[in-house]
Amino acid sequence: MSDNGRSRIPSSEEVSLALRRCWQPVARLQDLEHGPQRAVLLGEALAVFLTESGEPAVVADRCAHRGASLSMGEVRGESLQCPYHGWEWAGRDGACTRIPSLSDQAQIPPGARIPAFPVRKQWGMVWTVLEEPLTGLPSLPWFDAEEWTWGHGAPFELPVSFGVMIENFRDVAHFAFVHQATMGAMPEVVEPLEPERDGFEVTLHRMMRTGEGAEEVWGSTREVRYHLIAPNLTAVQMFTTGAERCLVHVARAIGPTESAHYWVSGFTEDFDECSLEESIEAEARIYAEDLPIISAVEPRELSLHPGSELNTLADRFTLAYREAFTEFVSRALETRSAQPR
Ligand code: FES
Ligand SMILES: [Fe+2]
Structure with a gap:
């Protein structure tokens, strides 16, 4: 991309690809206290929620069973429950943790999983990134969030x-x-x-x-x-x-x-x-x-x-x-x- 140290002008598609490596805010923590939220990041619909232990989580806003919107569901422990048939998906890694229609949970299909994304908290917001981040979260050394x-x-x-x-x-x-x-x-x-x-x-x-x-x-x-x-x-x-x-x-x-x-x-x-x-x-x-x-x-x-x-x-x-x-x-x-x- 660089030519003799100068950056050439990227296309719109290149900008979108590059921004997949940028940490971006997807919700305010104060809003998540009322339940899961939907946020679209570079065309990808995400469900953002706080698990019962208070950890923020970001997963795809699409149930792998029949495609319902998970952000319309409810938090169950450390998982998000789909509003359609109640399947539960772990906030940590997107693994399916429960299928209510099965009497034996050992029958959960192997590899049943939805995409889960990295999560950070900063300045009262939840941040995520779609691919390997190019940098850490942005920091402002002069703004001391503990003191201000x-x-x-x-x-x-x-x-x-x-x-x-x-x-x-x-x-x-x-x-x-x-x-x-x-x-x-x-x-x-x-x-x-x-x-x-x-x-x-x-x-x-x-x-x-x-x-x-x-x-x-x-x-x-x-x-x-x-x-x-x-x-x-x-x-x-x-x-x-x-x-x-x-x-x-x-x-x-x-x-x-x-x-x-x-x-x-x-x-x-x-x-x-x-x-x-x-x-x-x-x-x-x-x-x-x-x-x-x-x-x-x-x-x-x-x-x-x-x-x-x-x-x-x-x-x-x-x-x-x-x-x-x-x-x-x-x-x-x-x-x-x-x-x-
Ligand atoms: S669509 Fe989510 S549980 Fe069926
Ligand atoms: Fe202005």
């Missing part, structure tokens, strides 16, 4: 690839146009941006120049640091007077042109400008301004070809993200040929 106060906003879905939304999150040139109602009159002119890319990570340090009426959203924030980890995480660390706030956004590819988004708002112990609920509510209003614009963007997939769209100096961070994204895809594909399907 944080909580989730309402997840949402978009009819565009997740990259389109990741770009919006840290695109500072749209504030003056999309966010006047929440951020006040922001300056239109963007100073020369100097993003720094290190492999899949891109950071950008910026002094905030807010306009009239921006205090409600920005409070005493005067400095921000954007931290992006390609392909599917973007975050902003906000430095206020004597404290820090953050917004962490992670996304899942439902398919090439559909995506699911989860976000966490938080702050350090010394932050006293608003409550967690108020902080989440303020971020939700900002997202609500973005979503109609982003939902109507064309093309619905991220444009990775440098010449396919017009760019200016204010788009340097966007271009750095696209380079990091392309590098992820290249590296994932380079080492994928030996992967089992």
Whole structure:
């Protein structure tokens, strides 16, 4: 995939194959307390649930008996019971553990099993990956989930690839146009941006120049640091007077042109400008301004070809993200040929 160290532009199919090696969020833990959930990851329907011992599990959302949707079923011990004929499937490895219609459970067909996927918990979410992961879970060393106060906003879905939304999150040139109602009159002119890319990570340090009426959203924030980890995480660390706030956004590819988004708002112990609920509510209003614009963007997939769209100096961070994204895809594909399907 690499040619003299430069990554060539991947096709849509190549992007989808590469993302099979990316950890992606499939549910919030708080939602699983009410029962199993269905999540589609790169076209694969998954059933996500918490076993009775509280361990998260991800299996195919398709019963191997007659194809019922397992996410409509119920948790039984460490297994998920199919809603159709009650067969039970282990969360750990997808093995069939019980067939109620058999008087002798020794008659369970040998090898009766559905696909089960690796599972991790982080930031109140369950994450999974469809093939051998290229990297570990994304980590943000500055965001100490044990120490900070944080909580989730309402997840949402978009009819565009997740990259389109990741770009919006840290695109500072749209504030003056999309966010006047929440951020006040922001300056239109963007100073020369100097993003720094290190492999899949891109950071950008910026002094905030807010306009009239921006205090409600920005409070005493005067400095921000954007931290992006390609392909599917973007975050902003906000430095206020004597404290820090953050917004962490992670996304899942439902398919090439559909995506699911989860976000966490938080702050350090010394932050006293608003409550967690108020902080989440303020971020939700900002997202609500973005979503109609982003939902109507064309093309619905991220444009990775440098010449396919017009760019200016204010788009340097966007271009750095696209380079990091392309590098992820290249590296994932380079080492994928030996992967089992
Ligand atoms: S379809 Fe699942 S038990 Fe029959
Ligand atoms: Fe925005």
